[in-house]
Amino acid sequence: MKYFQLIWTALFRKKLRTVFTVLSLSAAFLLLGLLQAVNSLFAGSVEFLGADRLIVQARTSFTQPLPMRMMPQIETIPGVARVNHSQFFGGQYQDSRQQFPQFAVNPQRLFDTYPEWVIDKDQRANFISTQDGAIVGRELANSFGWKVGDIVPLNSFIWVKSDGSRLWEWRIVGIFDGKNQEWQDRTQLMYLNYGQFDEGRSPGARGLAGVFVARLKSPEDSQRVAALIDSKFENSVDETKTQNEQEFQLGFIKQFGDIGFMMNLISGAVIFTILILTGYTMSQAVRERIPELAVLKCLGFTDNRVLWLVLAESLLLCLIGAAIGMGLSAMLTGALPPNFPPLRTDQRVWLFAGCTVLGLALAVGLPPALRAKRLKIVDALAGR
Amino acid sequence: MNTSVSAEQQPLVEIRALTKAYVRGKQVVEVLHGINLDIPDGDFVALMGPSGSGKTTLLNLIGGLDSPTGGLLKVNGQRIDEFGSDRLAAWRASTVGFIFQSYNLMPVLSAQKNVELPLLLTDLNARERARHADIALQLVGLADRARHKPNELSGGQQQRVAIARALVSDPKLLICDEPTGDLDRKMADEVLTLMQQLNGDYGKTIIMVTHDPKAAEFARRVVHLDKGVLVDETTR
Ligand SMILES: Nc1ncnc2c1ncn2[C@@H]1O[C@H](COP(=O)(O)OP(=O)(O)OP(=O)(O)O)[C@@H](O)[C@H]1O
Ligand SMILES: [Mg+2]
Numbered sequence: 001m002k003y004f005q006l007i008w009t010a011l012f013r014k015k016l017r018t019v020f021t022v023l024s025l026s027a028a029f030l031l032l033g034l035l036q037a038v039n040s041l042f043a044g045s046v047e048f049l050g051a052d053r054l055i056v057q058a059r060t061s062f063t064q065p066l067p068m069r070m071m072p073q074i075e076t077i078p079g080v081a082r083v084n085h086s087q088f089f090g091g092q093y094q095d096s097r098q099q100f101p102q103f104a105v106n107p108q109r110l111f112d113t114y115p116e117w118v119i120d121k122d123q124r125a126n127f128i129s130t131q132d133g134a135i136v137g138r139e140l141a142n143s144f145g146w147k148v149g150d151i152v153p154l155n156s157f158i159w160v161k162s163d164g165s166r167l168w169e170w171r172i173v174g175i176f177d178g179k180n181q182e183w184q185d186r187t188q189l190m191y192l193n194y195g196q197f198d199e200g201r202s203p204g205a206r207g208l209a210g211v212f213v214a215r216l217k218s219p220e221d222s223q224r225v226a227a228l229i230d231s232k233f234e235n236s237v238d239e240t241k242t243q244n245e246q247e248f249q250l251g252f253i254k255q256f257g258d259i260g261f262m263m264n265l266i267s268g269a270v271i272f273t274i275l276i277l278t279g280y281t282m283s284q285a286v287r288e289r290i291p292e293l294a295v296l297k298c299l300g301f302t303d304n305r306v307l308w309l310v311l312a313e314s315l316l317l318c319l320i321g322a323a324i325g326m327g328l329s330a331m332l333t334g335a336l337p338p339n340f341p342p343l344r345t346d347q348r349v350w351l352f353a354g355c356t357v358l359g360l361a362l363a364v365g366l367p368p369a370l371r372a373k374r375l376k377i378v379d380a381l382a383g384r
Numbered sequence: 385m386n387t388s389v390s391a392e393q394q395p396l397v398e399i400r401a402l403t404k405a406y407v408r409g410k411q412v413v414e415v416l417h418g419i420n421l422d423i424p425d426g427d428f429v430a431l432m433g434p435s436g437s438g439k440t441t442l443l444n445l446i447g448g449l450d451s452p453t454g455g456l457l458k459v460n461g462q463r464i465d466e467f468g469s470d471r472l473a474a475w476r477a478s479t480v481g482f483i484f485q486s487y488n489l490m491p492v493l494s495a496q497k498n499v500e501l502p503l504l505l506t507d508l509n510a511r512e513r514a515r516h517a518d519i520a521l522q523l524v525g526l527a528d529r530a531r532h533k534p535n536e537l538s539g540g541q542q543q544r545v546a547i548a549r550a551l552v553s554d555p556k557l558l559i560c561d562e563p564t565g566d567l568d569r570k571m572a573d574e575v576l577t578l579m580q581q582l583n584g585d586y587g588k589t590i591i592m593v594t595h596d597p598k599a600a601e602f603a604r605r606v607v608h609l610d611k612g613v614l615v616d617e618t619t620r
Contacts, residue, residue, distance in 0.1 A: 002513075005497065006493075009492040009493055010492065013491075292488075295482075297473065299476070299482070299501055299502045299505070300474060300478070300502060302470045302473040303469060303470070376450075377449045377450070378444050378449050381484070381488075382440070
């Protein structure tokens with residue numbers, strides 16, 4: 001630490017240049033922080049999903065609904081504890097730009113397959129007994145200001161009613177929470193009672209379940225049970241593809257392109273740009289100070305100590321820029337209005353930033369540091 | 385008593401058949417051709433000679449900034465010609481102070497912090513380092529300029545800060561390469577008087593390269609170098 005002043009003053013020797021470099025670093029890390037927060041949103045949305053749930057979809061596509069009669073068949077497969085069916089509703093609330101998912105399910109089976117959701121007993125009973133009932137997650141209810149008893153009209157882009165209309169009215173009978181913070185953060189969806197959904201549909205579509213959600217007795221079984229389910233329906237009209245929930249979600253996200261890959265690609269470009277810029281600053285800063293570094297060696301600083309001084313300078317420069325940029329990014333993600341996706345500067349993002357700082361400091365600091373280390377005193381003093 | 389006498393009789397710097405050659409491309413150029421020289425503890429030697437005669441080269445060898453090609457070089461009882469680079473660095477920190485023609489101060493640090501630099505390599509804490517630097521600055525008469533940056537000081541003052549930096553770790557030996565080369569007569573005389581004082585009152589052994597015969601008059605002894613050999617010596 002006693003070298004701090006030496007490093008600090010060396011860094012701000014050319015104030016303007018250092019300030020510009022720090023600003024560029026800050027801007028880069030602000031961008032990196034946001035990009036990685038987006039990445040985290042997608043990675044995080046599946047990472048926590050356990051392997052104790054399987055999603056059974058039609059082999060061709062999950063948009064192809066499976067028939068209801070398969071449910072008891074799946075439930076008899078050893079290892080399966082409880083099965084529910086789930087149909088993506090694809091509804092739009094008035095002209096809100098905020099999208100949220102709705103699933104038509106069997107209310108009785110929902111909480112057996114998703115014990116992570118917590119709901120009041122009476123509300124649960126009402127969901128089961130109300131044909132046009134719906135329950136909404138706490139965060140979703142809060143963002144629209146919905147209360148129990150409200151009627152929510154949803155315009156489905158997939159499901160047409162038998163009278164030709166696409167407008168479905170759902171009565172909110174309950175609001176559910178998550179069992180912990182992670183799940184609470186995901187209370188941004190809505191479950192619809194399959195009753196009104198199936199009855200209202202055009203007759204041709206009735207009896208179609210969508211996909212099946214199978215909760216397992218033990219998560220270790222997931223691969224074996226998935227294979228059992230698929231082999232049971234092999235060569236039938238309704239061949240299946242069974243994945244755990246995490247794989248299913250990833251597949252769902254991939255629909256919109258590999259977002260993680262895109263974010264990392266842009267992050268890479270940002271890092272590359274800042275690497276060139278900061279690298280130039282550092283090498284320039286050391287080049288100008290060759291005689292001074294030689295004097296330090298004269299005074300008894302060893303070659304390695306001088307190497308470390310330059311590396312520390314590089315690390316300090318990158319750290320300052322990153323701290324400002326990440327600070328801004330964390331503030332921004334913390335202050336997003338509720339109708340934005342829940343971007344968060346989480347541990348994964350901080351870890352990414354930390355590794356980037358270290359890698360960057362090393363990459364831009366090492367070449368000039370090695371040059372400083374190899375510096376021959378007599379040559380440097382004579383200006384050779 | 386006996387041992388201490390024999391220790392005093394041993395010169396501080398002992399140079400035998402010292403050679404130094406530089407490799408330039410495929411060419412090997414010998415710059416020093418077998419120098420023999422003894423410098424006793426407490427001496428003040430002026431090293432004179434034409435440009436390119438090898439004065440700086442010899443001085444750098446004695447100060448442990450470079451290693452000789454051949455011969456023997458013993459300083460303060462140690463064969464520094466056999467030291468590796470890290471050991472040499474530690475040896476320099478404890479034994480030698482350097483004073484250059486162009487002062488070579490850190491432009492961004494105050495006089496005080498410049499003087500403290502060599503102490504960063506010691507175990508002294510921040511307060512002790514500041515105290516030592518204060519004393520050194522007092523010694524060169526610049527205690528009141530401690531907070532000034534080098535560019536806020538005159539050439540003579542900067543050189544005195546450099547002398548304070550060379551002194552602060554209390555080395556036995558001061559190595560000075562044309563210390564007054566950039567100074568006018570008046571400032572040069574101030575600096576030389578200070579050096580004489582350090583030699584007389586504090587027993588520092590000083591080796592100073594100079595082109596200026598007036599500067600050489602401040603030394604106890606003048607050694608002449610020409611084309612890499614010692615040619616002549618005058619003792620005052
Ligand atoms: N690193 C080096 N590589 C090649 N040649 C060198 C090197 N250092 C010194 N020389 C040569 O050695 C000779 C002596 O140089 P040195 O600097 O010791 O001279 P000097 O007596 O100090 O001269 P001046 O009075 O001009 O400072 C010169 O011819 C110089 O070109
Ligand atoms: Mg010279």
